[in-house]
Amino acid sequence: MIKKIFDKLRDKEQLKELFWYGISGVTTTLVNVGLFYVLQKAGMNYNLANLIAIISAKLYAFVTNKLLVFRTHTPSFKEFFVEFFKFFVARGFTGVVDFVGVWFMVSVCGIDRMISKYVIQVVVIVLNYVLGKKFVFIKEKEEETK
DSSP: OHHHHHHHHHSHHHHHHHHHHHHHHHHHHHHHHHHHHHHHHTTOOHHHHHHHHHHHHHHHHHHHIIIIISOOOOOSHHHHHHHHHHHHHHHHHHHHHHHHHHHIIIIITOOOHHHHHHHHHHHHHHHHHHHIIIIISOOOHHHHTO
């Protein structure tokens, strides 16, 4: 398994994808955590602030993942819609992980809200990459060889 990981890291396209995923992930996390922080400071309930932050970050992530990370081509509206729907399902799942995870850490475990948000983001980032790569942004075989 370790050899397989190192083999993938030697592939320039794979490195490029991981680089852009890192940039996309960091900026998406900044949108999520930043909006969560600002909305809370404005007096919004932390659960509502978290929900708005998650939805905003998911929309931002779709654009960056499609255009920068996985660079998929969807020539028809139907193909675009199918890809967006799969993204919506996958990110809906990780959004639930995000929302329930923060709630659990804050309400049940008594951990600080921002610390909880940061910890859960690590889990969400890994899940998002795997789901994006394997389920959402799937390239055709001939497109991968270009």
